[in-house]
Amino acid sequence: MINIVGAGLAGLSAALTLAERGIKCRLISAQPSERAQSVLAEGGINAALDTMGEGDTAELHFEETMKGGAFLADPNAVQSLTSGAPGVVMKLASLGVPFSRNGDGSLMLRSFGGQKKKRTAFAQSSTGKMIMTALIDEVRKYEEKRLVARFPHHTFVRLLTGNCGCTGVRIKDEFTGRLYDCGGSVIAALGGLNGFFPSVTTGTVTNSGSPAAVMFAQGVKFANLEMIQYHPTSIAIPGKRCLVSEAARGEGGRLFSELDGSRSYFMEERYPTLKNLMPRDVISREMFFEKRAGRETYLDMTGLSGEVWENRLSDLRSEIMSYLPIDPKNVPVQVAPAIHYFMGGIYVNERHGTCMSGLYAAGECACIYHGANRLGGNSMLGAVFGGMKAAESAAVQQTDDAFEEYTGSDEFACCAAPGLVRRTGELLLGGLGIVRNAETVEAALAGTERLDCGNAVDEARKKLASAMLASALARKESRGAHYREDFPEPDDEYRKTTVCALSGGKTEITFEEIPERRQK
């Protein structure tokens, strides 16, 4: 029996992989899969299918993923990802994901950031929702065969641990308040840490970040926590930032900044090769400097053809029209960067194993494929592929299937205080902006250390928040999404993984070597 915490893309993929091998799992989630953050993923999923006649290869996908991530990812994990990508996407197509197709029936691919070839399979700009729907139906088949047991309104309380590592997970039924202990290995598929930045990310509220914080407090090591992706193009909507998919630029949208009526197409001027499709870290940084010089950035989609709006971006258009409300077909949209993805997370090896035996991690909560900056189209790929790999690893040593109610009390069976969550978010945002320096990070760290906590979950969150800031302080260079004004250049000494561990209540930061690439 394997316990999967989280029923988004990575969790569903893990459940399906186990079920197809006849292995039982529990699929534990605060809400049903339809509410998972994965449904918000828009632009597409990368695979070197080479259906557009451009001579794309998995090796080029590997090279661009490594380069986009500023060479901070484990090359062997990335190679496994990029060579497995075509199989992943074809499997999704066979499950009925309505990908856009070429006239000959092959999958259509679009351009995406940091990639010189068209490599991104898509379904309009609702690719995540389409993939989730197909996977939910597919997993349902195995629920009926009693291979997958859903726990759809249950939250993570804590890992159960023993001498030999992680032995299970304690969960809480949010409808009844009862606690249950589930024996067996655990796959964490928690999603990213956007719950640490309430109201300012493109993510969901359900994704609170508290399970990750509790795991950190229980001794699970985290890595590269300073690597936070700001997506260049978002718009403000009530209570959050709403993503404007990179597909808008992949299909021809252009960024410009404006001051006193004069336009500067700054990305095209400064980066003549990839232009508006430079990796996200680069564009967000350029937008930051434009803004600092008093120039707002706009996304000009007025040159897109009627065919593109009709067949590839219709949902993006209706979303912008509903929230702003302007028609992007006719008017440029003012955009700003927003926190979108966490490259860092639970420290895993290429088999998705953590520092704790019996605990695996996959999807956005795991630090593995994206180095210092993720390429668009690689997140859904990483989630589906990572879920498969974590399941294969966990399947090797599954044993216990005990399930029983826990009638005692648990200090982690509570919620973080909303006010404290908001205050922590403000401090983190102050310290971990697009451009950082020692002074701002130290001020945020000092503020975080002073926060008063009301319960054990608050304490755990404070520890993980401090670890994020301490990681940013320790990396005295600029690389990928981590840009230090006081150390503006990359430094090869720091081409290492930032690893955070709690030791005697204190956060310890070490830099671990990145493995060499094995023979191709």
Place this chain on the structure above:
Amino acid sequence: MIVKVEIQRRNSASEKTRTQTFSVETDAAATVALLLECINEEQAADDPISWECSCKQKKCGACAMLINGRPRLACDARVHDYPKGVIKLAPLGKFPVVRDLTVDRSAMFDALAKLGAWLTESAGADETGTAYDASRCLQCGCCLEVCPNFYAGGEFFGAAALAPASRLISEAGTGDAQRLREAYNAHFYRGCGKSLSCKNICPAGIDTERLLVNSNAAAVWKRKMRKARGKK
């Protein structure tokens, strides 16, 4: 501006409903979801309103509730939609209440299991655009709330099952098609009174009438929606 938010509350399904009223300082563009967040942080921190919320942008279906009597997503409903300045919130009425505005929608998912909403063969190419449209269903339950024929636990599963069934029928191979057609007839076609009350209620804007026409054609009159996939 100040709006009055009246919320139907109870701690469990067996308890009597009470109404709690909050005055909230807000702006006209704010969503009901934002009002609930404000209330829980500022006015009800000791006894927060129970409600489900996830994406806050109409893409997950979590926050469906009755807003001034009409099923809507709280992240979709704006303060300026209610010019009298009074917003009345109640839980969806067709599902058991768990607490306050949270209901147990498992009947929807149980129905999909009973329907056999999955494929056993490789999916084929849908020629009608149905697979894409139908895959957008949020499983929020708004359509079931207004349906005169649906009740939780009955044999008629409503438009929340029509959408997944339509997606699957449009892509099904021969074996799946027969099974899904029978399930569609038993749990949708026979029970649907064609009132089309579900037509303009879907927060995702799914055209349920179009799904109905296409799926009836395929399931009842066996018209083909799918063609065999090319080799490439």
